[in-house]
Amino acid sequence: MLPKLSFWLGCFVVLAAGCGGKPMQDKPASYLVRRAPERPALQGRxxxxxxxxxxxxxxxxxxxxPGANNHRPGVQAKVAYAADGLFVIFRVSDRYVVCRHTEFQSRVYTDSCVEFFMQPKPDKGYFNLxxxxxxxLLVTYIEDxxxxxxxxxxxxKLPPEADALIPRFHSLPARIEPELTGPVEWCVEYFVPFSLLERYVGPLGNVAGQTWRANFFKCADExxxxxxxxxxxxxxxxxGGFHRPDKFGTLKFE
Structure with a gap:
């Protein structure tokens, strides 16, 4: 067999094995949480x-x-920390945007929604924001x-006063109905105080050098x-939906 032909046939066999054999394993998700050099303004910048x-x-x-379609919004996020808490920002390039829920602890996941689940300690539960x-905002502490x-x-469920303890920015109006069917970019940004998390998981101490577990999501159920x-x-x-703490990635604090 000619050397060049042998080479290309070998490549084909490798590709075919990748397509028809066992699927390639996803690389474990890991994110470096850096300390913010200054506090973000919470203005969606x-x-x-x-x-x-x-x-x-x-x-x-x-x-x-079941029920999913081919809409694929572009979703990016960043997380940074200060001595007293976490800053989180999401940026979404979307379509078919709807917001019917405006109250704390309402069914926001049925709207155009982004979610941050985090588990600060391996022997404690996790929070879904x-x-x-x-x-x-909907936020819960889940142990099982x-x-x-x-x-x-x-x-x-976190109590009503928790809503005021998580300052935030959102680039779109609180209520959006009918749907915005055309292209739209939207942003939410917020701060989560460690003192709020500590009510449920105990003292966190200095988070520098710690490793937490987490996942980030986008949905629009309805x-x-x-x-x-x-x-x-x-x-x-x-x-199992999003609530799979066994599937969380890692947040490594600088």
């Missing part, structure tokens, strides 16, 4: 100096869930994510174009 050195993560693993494009008719086996995407890989058939 993605490129302000406070965010310049912060790595960008992408929420781009879309699920083949879910925010729609209009800035409405097994599903029950009322939610989860062991969980606590828009005209439902979709579900994650940062750290989940089961592609969406078994």
């Amino acid at each position: 993605w490129d302000e100096p406070a965010w310049w050195a912060t790595p960008i993560l992408k929420v781009e693993r879309f699920m083949n869930a 879910e925010m729609n494009a209009g800035g409405a 994510a097994a599903r029950t008719p009322t939610g989860f086996k062991k969980f606590a 828009s005209s174009h439902p979709h579900w995407a994650s940062w750290a890989p989940l089961d592609v058939d969406f078994a």
Whole structure:
């Protein structure tokens, strides 16, 4: 066999094995959380100096869930920390944007929504912070994510005063209906005080050098174009939904 032909046939065999054999394993999701050089202004300024050195993560693993379609918004996020808490910013290039829920602890995940789940300590539960494009927030502390008719086996909804403890910015109006079907870029940005998390998981101490577990999501369950995407890989058939702490990636604090 000619050497060149042998080479290309070998390449074909490798590619075919990759397509027809076992799927390639996703690289574990890991993110470096840097200390903010100054406090972000919470005005949705993605490129302000406070965010310049912060790595960008992408929420781009879309699920083949029942009801999902081919809408694939571009979703990016950044996380930074200060001595007293976390700063989080999402930027979304989207379509079919809708916000029907404006109240704290309402069903924001049915709207155009971004979510940040975090587990500060391996022997404690995790928090889910879910925010729609209009800035409405749902946040829960979950110790056992097994599903029950009322939610989860062991969980606590954060009380109403927690809403005021998480200052935020949202670039779109609080209510959006009818849907914005054309292209639109939207942003939410917020601050989560460590003191709020410590009510549930105990003292955090100096987070520099710590490793937390986390995942980031995008969804719009009841828009005209439902979709579900994650940062750290989940089961592609969406078994168990987003509430899979066993699938979390890592946040490494600088």
